[in-house]
Amino acid sequence: MFAVKATQHVLAVKDLEKTESYFLDKLGFSARFRVDGWSFLSLGGFHVMLGHCPDELPASDTHEHSYFAYVNCEDIDEIYRDYQQRGAEIFQVISDKPWGLREFGVATPEGHRIMFGEEIEPSGNS
Numbered sequence: 687m688f689a690v691k692a693t694q695h696v697l698a699v700k701d702l703e704k705t706e707s708y709f710l711d712k713l714g715f716s717a718r719f720r721v722d723g724w725s726f727l728s729l730g731g732f733h734v735m736l737g738h739c740p741d742e743l744p745a746s747d748t749h750e751h752s753y754f755a756y757v758n759c760e761d762i763d764e765i766y767r768d769y770q771q772r773g774a775e776i777f778q779v780i781s782d783k784p785w786g787l788r789e790f791g792v793a794t795p796e797g798h799r800i801m802f803g804e805e806i807e808p809s810g811n812s
Contacts, residue, residue: 746797
């Protein structure tokens with residue numbers, strides 16, 4: 687039977703070392719391995735493959751298209767506090783949404799955006 691075990695997101699980055707350091711130091715990822723212009727990082731089952739692409743358009747130039755992942759998680763307030771303490775770039779503060787998610791967003795130095803969300807009871811009327 688089909689099952690998703692994890693996800694891997696491929697990101698083109700101009701500065702591989704700076705972006706890798708941000709994921710490790712600010713977002714708490716761990717390095718799986720590095721090979722020929724690539725860095726493979728993980729945060730639990732959330733995997734990122736950073737590829738050195740110095741001539742590509744930076745994610746920040748794509749504005750609303752710079753989102754690349756929505757991470758459904760548990761204990762969202764814990765990771766939010768951790769990211770605040772680590773100095774991650776939080777572009778959307780944590781809040782409860784009427785669609786039944788408590789969520790926040792972070793951005794990388796090159797403008798890739800990640801949303802984190804935890805299911806809560808919807809606040810709207812049924």
